[in-house]
Amino acid sequence: MASEIELKLELTPDAVARIVEAPLLGPAQRTVRQVSTYHDTPDLLLSRSGFSLRIRKTPDGLVQTIKGPGESPSLLMRSEWERPVESEHPDKGDIAGLLGVDPSALRLGPLFTVLVERQLWYVEAPEGRIEVALDQGEIIAGDRHLPLAELELELKSGEEHVLFALARRLLAIAPFRIGVTSKAEKGFLLRDRLLSHRKPEAWQPDPDIAAAAAFRGLALSCVAHFRENEDIYLQLAAPEALHQMRVALRRLRSLISVCCPFLATADAGRFAEEFRWLAGSLAQARNLDVLSTRPDRLAAGAASEEARLSAHAAAGAALASMRALDLMLDFNAWLQCGRFLGTGADPRADEPLRDFAPRALARLRRRLRKRSRSFCDLSDAERHEVRKAAKRLRYVAEFFQPAFRSARAERRYRRFALAMEALQDHLGVLNDHATLEPLAVPDADPQRAGKAGEERARLLRRAEAALEAVLAAKPFWK
Structure with missing residues (x-):
């Protein structure tokens, strides 16, 4: 061989x-x-x-x-x-x-x-x-x-x-x-x-693998997830492939954030910001894709199909830019050549994943709890921060779950994953309303406006209940 x-x-x-x-x-x-x-x-x-x-x-x-x-x-x-x-x-x-x-x-x-x-x-x-x-x-x-x-x-x-x-x-x-x-x-x-998109393929790191080696493997899986969907998008202009590219970039930024203690700090920060830029360059096309599928008044006020196609053209231009091509080449070299480790010998880099992961997950869970206090009274911008915190916890849980292989851990993870999926669905609906409302046709009917307010209150209560279920779930990493 x-x-x-x-x-x-x-x-x-x-x-x-x-x-x-x-x-x-x-x-x-x-x-x-x-x-x-x-x-x-x-x-x-x-x-x-x-x-x-x-x-x-x-x-x-x-x-x-x-x-x-x-x-x-x-x-x-x-x-x-x-x-x-x-x-x-x-x-x-x-x-x-x-x-x-x-x-x-x-x-x-x-x-x-x-x-x-x-x-x-x-x-x-x-x-x-x-x-x-x-x-x-x-x-x-x-x-x-x-x-x-x-x-x-x-x-x-x-x-x-x-x-x-x-x-x-x-x-x-x-x-x-x-x-x-x-x-x-x-x-x-x-x-x-021909696929319309590719979901991320789970890599199963061994519980005893060093945290740094786990980071490298997981980051490469995120790169593959992004590039597979980029190829599909460039060939078919498939909306779901565009969405999966954004998911891959969010997962990658979450991974960089949680592993930052042992990464080369300046490089990690630069790559995280560049991936934020790239994801942001795809955001308008994604928003207009979502809007175009809605039958209600939010869609009625949407920009024209010409605007949606223009947003996709801008997304394609960003993907084809030298900035994006440089980013992918530089990031892969950073990973493959071992340059991602900081100059100081941080002991957490060599720590087994089964020891590193519980602290990282517990920290993200505390952050979600803190940001979601008085959930129904938060502003749209504050609830968006809750949504981002929940996503980061979900992504990192998906990355690190294979390090916990007992039957009890697997049962707890299944319950956690179901609760987190429900939370993300509810937060996603709330975010769609907050994001798309400025584009909607103004509703002059006070009766319909009142019903819309009632529906929003129901959505908030459901999201709050889902949030409580996530935070009440027993940690699978313990």
Whole structure:
């Protein structure tokens, strides 16, 4: 088994042309045509287990490659098993051994094909050697086709920072986005259906993992959540994908906040503010999406569909800006190269997650209790702060819950999660009213206005009851 360390960059056709024509790489040192067929069982056992298996046909012959998850969460590293084969039919022995099943029980078959022209360069630097592979082509699954243009920077020798140094020089030539979806994953998405959004996938940190390592893994999962939905949004303009991007950024800022004691303080603060800016750049489009679905007087006063489309254009421009592209590259380098730790040796960085998490969760619970006092008498702005405090507690609870694995902890977490979901729903309705009311058609009917006031009072009572249920729930971390 080998560990493949590579950085994947997603390109537009214009970016491909600019990079190929720039003097940085020069003429390609080799160009090959590759045909890769990916195999799995009818119930997608390999994919569900985190593996992919392909047979690649090249001018040099056939190669079977199995890829699996790395030893730790990373956008750079995956485990890889590769060897020449004589047939286009997979050898089941290797993958059966990894899955712990009888080879004869595996019914493997082709699912989709990736056709690419690969151009290769080898970049020599004082601190390392990098193989640069530009793949242009398409993925074919039945009658569905997906264009493909990506640049893979594979580290042959040296440290990870060498990859990011080259990526920084490439970004000065042409824009790109960090790739988080493999060709295999793209093929499965193309084969099955186009998604309107992706929910965050839970990473299960071990209770004994160091808090700093848990932060890195969880932050990378947030980056993947954001980028998966960004790709969907840019392709389909799906409103729910836009919403999930904002969720990913809020989760990431919550994680940075709770782990701030052992992070490089200046960098952590800068990244948190930049992620706040990016989330804010998407806010108007999200607000108008929500407003456009309402049948009541709040929607009647909404800006035109032209304004909603204009807000989405502004969101797309923010995502395509050099500020956003720089942010994602810098943040990934900060995580992958271990620069996120502060210069001082804070003992909390090495503390097991099972010890770090309870204090963090208890602190967030106290903050929610403090901010929600006299809930019904709070202003809209103060209730919004309560909503943010509740979200932060919910996100961090989702991050750290796997560190508490007893049956009692799992029962308590389920009750907490249900109570928190109800609270978020009620606070969300109140926030929608506060946010959208300024856009509504004024209601001159005093009777309807009185009923609206009664409805608001009911919403406040329900939210207050849900808040009490959350604060009364027994902590699952004790």
